[in-house]
Every structure is written in C-alpha cells, then in structure tokens.
Amino acid sequence: MRASQTLISTLKETPTDAEIISHQLMLRAGLIRKLASGLYTWLPLGLKVLRKVERIIREEMDRSGAQELLMPAVQPAELWQESGRWQAMGAEMLRLKDRHQREFCIGPTHEEIITDLCRTELRSYKQLPVNFYQIQTKFRDERRPRFGVMRAREFIMKDAYSFHINQESLEETYAVMHRTYCRIFDRLGLEYRPVLADTGAIGGSGSHEFHVLAESGEDAIAFSTVSSYAANIEKAESLPPQQPRPQPGAAMVRVATPQQRTISEVSQFLETPPQQILKTLVVNGADEEGNESGLVALVLRGDHELNLLKAQQLNGIFSPLTLAADETIEAAIGCSIGSIGPVGLKLPLFVDHDAAVVADFVCGANSDGEHLQGVNWERDLPLPTITSLRNVVEGDPSPDGEGVLTIKRGIEVGHIFQLGDKYSQAMNATVLDENGRAQVMTMGCYGIGVSRIVAAAIEQNHDERGILWPTAIAPFQLALLPMNLNRSAAVEEMTERLYRQLSDMGIDTIVDDRNERAGIMFADMELLGIPHRIVIGDRGLKNGTLEYRNRQESENQDIAVDEIISFIQQQLALA
RNA sequence: CGGGGCGUAGCGCAGCCUGGUAGCGCACCACAAUGGGGUUGUGGGGGUCGGAGGUUCAAAUCCUCUCGCCCCGACCA
Numbered sequence: 001m002r003a004s005q006t007l008i009s010t011l012k013e014t015p016t017d018a019e020i021i022s023h024q025l026m027l028r029a030g031l032i033r034k035l036a037s038g039l040y041t042w043l044p045l046g047l048k049v050l051r052k053v054e055r056i057i058r059e060e061m062d063r064s065g066a067q068e069l070l071m072p073a074v075q076p077a078e079l080w081q082e083s084g085r086w087q088a089m090g091a092e093m094l095r096l097k098d099r100h101q102r103e104f105c106i107g108p109t110h111e112e113i114i115t116d117l118c119r120t121e122l123r124s125y126k127q128l129p130v131n132f133y134q135i136q137t138k139f140r141d142e143r144r145p146r147f148g149v150m151r152a153r154e155f156i157m158k159d160a161y162s163f164h165i166n167q168e169s170l171e172e173t174y175a176v177m178h179r180t181y182c183r184i185f186d187r188l189g190l191e192y193r194p195v196l197a198d199t200g201a202i203g204g205s206g207s208h209e210f211h212v213l214a215e216s217g218e219d220a221i222a223f224s225t226v227s228s229y230a231a232n233i234e235k236a237e238s239l240p241p242q243q244p245r246p247q248p249g250a251a252m253v254r255v256a257t258p259q260q261r262t263i264s265e266v267s268q269f270l271e272t273p274p275q276q277i278l279k280t281l282v283v284n285g286a287d288e289e290g291n292e293s294g295l296v297a298l299v300l301r302g303d304h305e306l307n308l309l310k311a312q313q314l315n316g317i318f319s320p321l322t323l324a325a326d327e328t329i330e331a332a333i334g335c336s337i338g339s340i341g342p343v344g345l346k347l348p349l350f351v352d353h354d355a356a357v358v359a360d361f362v363c364g365a366n367s368d369g370e371h372l373q374g375v376n377w378e379r380d381l382p383l384p385t386i387t388s389l390r391n392v393v394e395g396d397p398s399p400d401g402e403g404v405l406t407i408k409r410g411i412e413v414g415h416i417f418q419l420g421d422k423y424s425q426a427m428n429a430t431v432l433d434e435n436g437r438a439q440v441m442t443m444g445c446y447g448i449g450v451s452r453i454v455a456a457a458i459e460q461n462h463d464e465r466g467i468l469w470p471t472a473i474a475p476f477q478l479a480l481l482p483m484n485l486n487r488s489a490a491v492e493e494m495t496e497r498l499y500r501q502l503s504d505m506g507i508d509t510i511v512d513d514r515n516e517r518a519g520i521m522f523a524d525m526e527l528l529g530i531p532h533r534i535v536i537g538d539r540g541l542k543n544g545t546l547e548y549r550n551r552q553e554s555e556n557q558d559i560a561v562d563e564i565i566s567f568i569q570q571q572l573a574l575a
Numbered sequence: 576c577g578g579g580g581c582g583u584a585g586c587g588c589a590g591c592c593u594g595g596u597a598g599c600g601c602a603c604c605a606c607a608a609u610g611g612g613g614u615u616g617u618g619g620g621g622g623u624c625g626g627a628g629g630u631u632c633a634a635a636u637c638c639u640c641u642c643g644c645c646c647c648g649a650c651c652a
Contacts, residue, residue, distance in 0.1 A: 012586085
C-alpha cells in the first residue's frame, strides 16, 4: 500500500480522555476515532488489524470443524421472552420498537437466536454434534463504557454455539474449542492464560476464560507457582487453614473505640493487626423461593476481602448479592456498619474458615463506638456455619495442593462455557435420539472479544514510541522508507522495484511515498508499530546497501541490495 | 444509577473570578528555504465559545434549565 493513498491520521498529542495506553495509542496511531461514548469508528489502518485478527480466528474455527453463519444484530423480543431473559437482562440490553410497535433488542449475545434456528433445522441425533459460529457486532449498554475499544458498548465478537446429544459429546467439543483457542492466541502472538472461570449471567457448568496478561487488566487471576492451576480470582478456591485454632488467652472485654469504623482505623487505634480483627458484613437474605427477605451476616478476617460469588451461592442469601442498606442495618441491629460484630448478633451467620481459627479476636460490639477484645469462638459465642467466603490472596496454598498462588492482572479476551440445557430446555430445542424419542440438546458456547484483542495486544506490546505489533496482526509487516524520494532517481527506482518485488511475494508492505521529512516517516511508522522497516537512501545506495531495522531494536543493519529480499524473508520467518 | 469534573477551531489548551464583541501551540492551505529523527520563515483559512432561556446598554464570562463527555463507585465478553 502507498502511504500517499492511505489515511494516516497520526496525532502528536495524546487526547485527554484516553486513560490506558492502548486507548491512547489507538487514537494517536489513527486506528480508531470515537463517535459517542462507547462507540468507535475503525479507520482503515485499524480495520486492517481487526481483519487480520478475524482471519486467524476464522481459519482456526474452520479447522476445528465449526461452520460460520451470520445472524441478525436486531432480534425480536419474543425469543428473549421465551428464554426468560427479556426480564432478566436489565438495562444493558438496548431495546427498541419498530414502526409497528413490535419490540426488539440489539443483540448483546445470540443464544436465543441460534437455539431457535437449531430447533427448527436439526431433527436427528445423527446431525450432532454441530458447532456454528459468527463474527458479529454486539451491543451492550454498559453502565460505564471505558478504555476505548476495550470496554465499548458496540464491539465485535466471535461467538460459537455447539449442540450435542449428551454431556460427553459436549465435553469433547469443549476440549476441541479449548485447544482451538490456544492455537488462535498462539498465532496472534499474545501472552495469555486459560483460567478456570465463573459462568456468570449466561449460566451453565464448566467454564474457562482466556486472559491476555497485562498490568492494566480488569481481572485478577490466581496462578499456582508450581502446577498448571490458574483461576479467575472470583473463582479461585481458598483452602481451609491447616493449623487448629489456638486456645483462648485473653478475657473478653468491651472497649471504647470512638469514631473508629474501618478495619484499618480500629487496627491502629487498638494496636492490633488486621488479621486479629474480624469484620462483619451484613447482606440481604433470601427465603426458600429465593425472594429477598431478612438479613444475613458474613464474618471475615480483617485483612481478607469478601468473594461475591462464594457468598452469593450460600443458602439464604439473596442473589445477586447486595450489601444491606445502612438504615436497614441501623434498624435491625441498632448500630452503624462500623461496629457490627458476631457476638450476640441475632442474624443467620456465616464465617469464613480463616476467620474461624482466630483466637482472642477483636470485633464490633453491635453498639456504636465500641468493640470487643479477646473474643473467642465456642467460649464467648457459638461457632456458626464455617464456609469459604474470601478472595484468595498472594501466597495462599494452591487448591490443587501444589505450590502457592501468585496473582496477576489479565484482560479477558475469550470465554468458553458448557451451557448445558438452559436454553434448549427453555426453548424446547430437541432432536430424536436413536430410540425415536425427543431429547433436549445440550449446548456449549464459546466467545472471543475480537475488537478487544486489538486493544489487549497493544496493552501487552508497546514502548515509548508507540505500538509493537506481533507480526501476525500488524497493519503492515514491512515499511519501505525512501529518503528524498523526489530528488533522487536512484532512490525512486530502488523503492519502486523493491515495493513491487515484496508485494508480489505477498509481503504486506507500506511504502512511504508521502512527501514528508525523514523524521515524520520514522515517527509515524514507529507509532504505527510496523515490525520491519527498510530505509532507502542515496547514502547507502552509494555502497550498494539498504538499512534494515526491526521495530524492537534500536540499531540499523546495513544489508547489500541484492541480499535484501532473502534477508527479509528470513526476518519474517523468524517472527 | 449515585458522587465528582469538564464542554472555547480537527487535537491540546488559555480567556471566565473582576462582562466591553475570542486567543496560543499542534494540525491544515500557499510560497520560499531546508532535505536521514516530528526543520524554518512569511502569508492565510477555520470558532452560532455544547444548546435553550434569563439578567444587562453589552454575555465565552453572571443566573436557571438542558444535552453531551470524562473520572470514581460493588455484581461487567
């Protein structure tokens, strides 16, 4: 491609509303432009990258045996009512009406549509398993879009849905998808990890997320230092402590703690480490039918964080988990949230297993401005239900018993689920089995955030000059930079010759034939992150050489003119 | 949705407090010089100051309403 005929809209200054580096660089390099909150135009160079990502995904999905199709972005309400999600989805689903006042939404995902398709098209178990995928624009009206294309409202996703006669078949395809995802992220040239994950709103049983590792990642991931155990922190199990609870060594006393509300305040005030203090959180409870009812107290060690998912799964707790309102707590307990404690508390109680082995602890006295010291389970109060309530922390033993956990940040770029029959059941998607009986199909679903991958790749690969694309998804593999193109016939001739040769070889090349100064060409191509560059100048041509430079390096290499082609081939093969 | 902040040229900003008819840098156009790391000079084009209403002889500036955007927050592929 010729730079003179390409929209290269680079910016010298960083737009102020771009927080993270990928967003800044995508704007500066002229890959995207914002239209409105969470809505972005992909400029030609950005689209080139996006297409390369899509292409790799397509090739690997096709290779896995999946079939591509394309479903509408606008979907009728009826299907969503059938699955029950028209109510369940809430405000993140963008709803609209057509001219006949019929209700539609802009698809945040496509389970309903594919299930509807398959229940009419698939008749027999002999047609299973199948796996359909599409690369499509989705819309989720995020409460807070941010980080550019990373968490946009409109975004591009590859989503796949598989259908099976039984769980065993589902597990086979699930394993194939796991492998396929690894191939995809390998080819994309990203450092990533598959991790155990929660199934979230979509529901189902087994699930893995694929995370690109980057400091700016929104998710925390726990890894074993020794084994292959890796899990999203919201899913990571904390093992019960091995050592028993020490014997009580102190008497329970009530102490005044005026104005001391948070764990760190109480810790400082009483000169007690947070591990020795127990915090009590009050959340909304649920009755037998799962309706919101009453309050439940959760007790954790002061230095630990509540794990929402674990708490939410407990019987008697309202889902989704919500902290009780301050006024509700005041009314029920008679103190504010800074002074709640388990002693004498008339609420159903759950205690985290690490909090259950603390002796002589400090906790709120259920009276404002007072705490209890030297409290002991089974002496001063009965030991309530012990369970796992907290997030794992760095240094916890790995749940598989091998090594300890470390925690890193990740960007979720893929997610695979064993859905089960949630949708096929609700929508009555059946096939006949070998006995001629109608069987509800079992489903899997497999997503990749295509547009998010572009941002994630930049988060992981950049320097102070700009982007460092993995070769597979760089907008161009190679930049040809002629010096004084318009004033040197020799340079012009060599440039044209090389451009033709490289292009004919199928190397994605940009030749910077703009009438720009050298500095501008260098800066633009570095910002854009083109992995390889060749400078053509009279200076080198005099000696029969061209200058090669890899984007990752800071030194030029002089290469003889007649060796340049094989040299470039070599460089590209290395990548 | 709650809390905070910001809307002045394509981008980054000043001007607003103390009303007097809009400015700087980058980008853009023309010409010239320069020509291997965002070069220099001269001359240009471009703004209903987010929108509506109000106060005033006079509003970017003061007041009210409204829209948009950004940041923080606890349920987000």
